Structure formats: structure tokens, C-alpha cells
Amino acid sequence: MLIRHGANGLDLPYPSEITPQSVYQNRRAFLHAMGAGGLLLAGVPAAAAGQSLAAKTNQAYTLMEKTTSFKDASTYNNFYEFGTDKSDPAQNAHTLKTRPWVVSIEGEVKKPLQLDLDALLKLAPLEERVYRLRCVEGWSMVIPWIGYSMSELIKRVEPNGQAKFVEFVTLADKKQMPGIANPVLEWPYVEGLRLDEANHPLCLLCLGMYGQVLPNQNGAPVRLIVPWKYGFKSAKSIVKIRFVREQPKTAWNLSAPEEYGFYSNVNPEVNHPRWSQASERRIGEDGFFTKKRKTLMFNGYSQVAGLYTGMDLRKFY
Numbered sequence: 153m154l155i156r157h158g159a160n161g162l163d164l165p166y167p168s169e170i171t172p173q174s175v176y177q178n179r180r181a182f183l184h185a186m187g188a189g190g191l192l193l194a195g196v197p198a199a200a201a202g203q204s205l206a207a208k209t210n211q212a213y214t215l216m217e218k219t220t221s222f223k224d225a226s227t228y229n230n231f232y233e234f235g236t237d238k239s240d241p242a243q244n245a246h247t248l249k250t251r252p253w254v255v256s257i258e259g260e261v262k263k264p265l266q267l268d269l270d271a272l273l274k275l276a277p278l279e280e281r282v283y284r285l286r287c288v289e290g291w292s293m294v295i296p297w298i299g300y301s302m303s304e305l306i307k308r309v310e311p312n313g314q315a316k317f318v319e320f321v322t323l324a325d326k327k328q329m330p331g332i333a334n335p336v337l338e339w340p341y342v343e344g345l346r347l348d349e350a351n352h353p354l355c356l357l358c359l360g361m362y363g364q365v366l367p368n369q370n371g372a373p374v375r376l377i378v379p380w381k382y383g384f385k386s387a388k389s390i391v392k393i394r395f396v397r398e399q400p401k402t403a404w405n406l407s408a409p410e411e412y413g414f415y416s417n418v419n420p421e422v423n424h425p426r427w428s429q430a431s432e433r434r435i436g437e438d439g440f441f442t443k444k445r446k447t448l449m450f451n452g453y454s455q456v457a458g459l460y461t462g463m464d465l466r467k468f469y
Contacts, residue, residue, distance in 0.1 A: 206363075207360065209279070213279075213354075218437055219294050220294050220434075220435055222361075223436075224435050231369055232337060233339075233389070235334075242367075245372075248323075248328050249328060252269070253268065253391075254267065256392045257305065257393045259315065260311055260314040260315035261315065261395050272374055273359060277300065280296050282297075283297060283354075283356070284452055286383065288384060291433045296362055299359050302357045317399050318394070318395055318396070320344065321392035321393075322390055322391060340391075341388075342401065344400030344414065354378075355377070357376065358371070358375050371386075380418060380450040380453040380456045410425060415468050417456075417460070418449070419450075420448070420449060422465065422466055430447060431446055
């Protein structure tokens with residue numbers, strides 16, 4: 153583990169330390185590959201959320217913390233299908249076409265479904281929930297998401313007794329996603345949860361944020377929000393949800409298993425091999441050199457602790 157400390161004693165991770173080494177080394181090659189196309193996209197406004205999306209606030213999921221601005225939340229993103237720099241998704245994601253859009257729900261279920269976006273929007277009452285978001289890189293946000301518990305979808309398809317895990321497969325279309333040209337990860341991006349994790353009320357199938365449909369750069373038109381896990385577990389632009397018997401092989405776990413475990417619960421006591429996870433920088437609220445906040449176990453969502461009773465969370469990171 154390599155942790156730098158500035159003159160004021162703060163952790164100051166460098167981009168080459170925060171980002172997996174392979175990603176950092178490939179970034180320049182990716183930008184070169186974008187070539188003239190990349191230059192043409194420069195200056196294009198971020199994909200607008202545009203359409204409003206009504207949802208009732210769920211008072212059980214509010215926070216007494218300042219909400220991150222929409223500008224920050226929609227322009228500082230990790231969405232490697234559109235590039236590996238934080239500003240790339242907002243610059244490039246306007247190429248994503250979110251209609252028509254169909255999500256297949258299949259595998260070990262009694263009632264497999266194919267749902268278009270309108271069906272997903274009507275599947276359960278939409279709620280606004282304000283969740284903390286904690287990135288594995290050491291930064292955080294507070295975002296008002298719109299959606300409903302993943303359990304609402306799960307009960308529609310009725311998993312059978314063989315279903316132990318849920319696999320989330322995201323779109324991988326070179327024509328719409330310029331970042332797919334970069335072999336930094338295996339495409340499509342795949343994430344997974346245990347079935348009981350996916351069934352937890354906190355686990356949100358998300359269709360909007362800040363009172364609007366999801367901006368493309370934030371994972372439109374449908375994504376997952378798992379607030380007690382690091383952000384990369386919340387798969388974006390989902391096209392397939394599979395109920396499976398075995399633990400899915402997920403994108404980051406395949407790329408760097410020593411750095412990104414399957415569970416990836418927010419845990420200030422288990423450091424990333426290259427930096428501390430004990431504290432975090434709140435985007436848009438604190439200056440970069442302001443003392444960091446302490447990171448909370450399970451990102452502060454202690455109600456999920458029972459999911460991991462008896463597990464060694466240093467081994468199952």
C-alpha cells in the first residue's frame with residue numbers, strides 16, 4: 153500500500169495511485185485513439201437530463217447532509233464506456249440512445265420478463281431517496297435518486313430455489329460508447345450481488361436523479377444504486393438481469409482481483425492495497441485541501457450489517 157501525505161498531514165493520492173495502473177497507462181492511448189473524433193466531441197454539452205420525473209420523497213431515506221450539486225454529480229463521473237477521465241462521460245455520453253431500451257430478466261426465475269423503459273417506470277411507485285455515494289477512489293457525494301427497491305422487480309419474476317446471486321449486465325455498443333475501444337476492462341461491464349443483498353430494501357433500481365430522468369453520463373436509462381457498497385458496484389445502463397447459481401465474474405474483480413473484491417462494502421478498516429479507505433473527500437462541498445471526512449462502516453448504512461453476520465470482511469472485501 154502506498155499512501156502519500158502532504159505537508160498538512162492529509163492523504164493526497166495522485167491519479168496514478170487512485171486509478172488502476174493499467175487504466176492510467178492506457179488513458180493516453182485511449183485519447184490518441186479518439187483522435188479527430190474526440191476533438192469534434194470536445195465542447196459538446198453534457199447529455200441533458202431534460203425530462204422531469206415525478207416521485208414521492210421517501211422520508212425513511214433522507215439525510216441531514218448537504219446535497220451535492222447537480223452540476224458536480226453530472227460532470228464528475230466514472231463511466232468508462234465513455235472514457236476514463238472524470239469529465240469524459242459528460243462530454244461523450246450524448247451518443248447513448250436510451251429509447252427504445254429493453255431489460256431482460258432471466259435465469260433461475262419462474263417468470264422471466266422483458267421490460268421496456270415505460271414498463272420499468274410503471275413497475276412500482278417511484279420514490280426519491282437521498283443516499284450517500286462513496287467511490288472506492290476516496291471521494292463521495294450526496295445524491296437524490298429516483299427509483300424503487302430492487303425487491304419490487306425480484307418479486308415479479310419469482311426466483312426459484314437455485315437462484316443465489318444476481319448478475320447485472322450493461323450495454324456495450326461501440327457505436328454509442330467510444331470508451332469500449334479501450335480494453336481497460338472486459339466488456340460488457342458486469343456486476344453482481346448476492347440475492348439477499350439485491351433484496352435488501354436499500355438496494356435501488358434507479359431511473360432518475362434530482363427530479364429528472366437519469367442523465368446519460370450517470371447511467372441512463374436504468375442503473376443500480378447500492379449505497380453501502382463502493383460506487384462501481386452500482387451498474388449503469390443495465391440491459392440484462394440474470395439470476396444465477398454461482399457468484400458472477402464481475403468486471404473489476406476480473407481486472408484486478410487483489411484490489412476489487414466481489415463484495416466491496418464500504419469499510420474504513422480495510423484499505424485498498426494502494427491507499428487508505430479511512431477517510432473521504434466530499435465533492436463540491438469541501439476544498440481539495442480541506443481535511444477529509446471519516447468514512448463510515450457500510451457508508452453509514454448499518455442496517456445492512458446483518459447480511460454479513462459471521463463473515464470475515466477482511467477476507468470477503
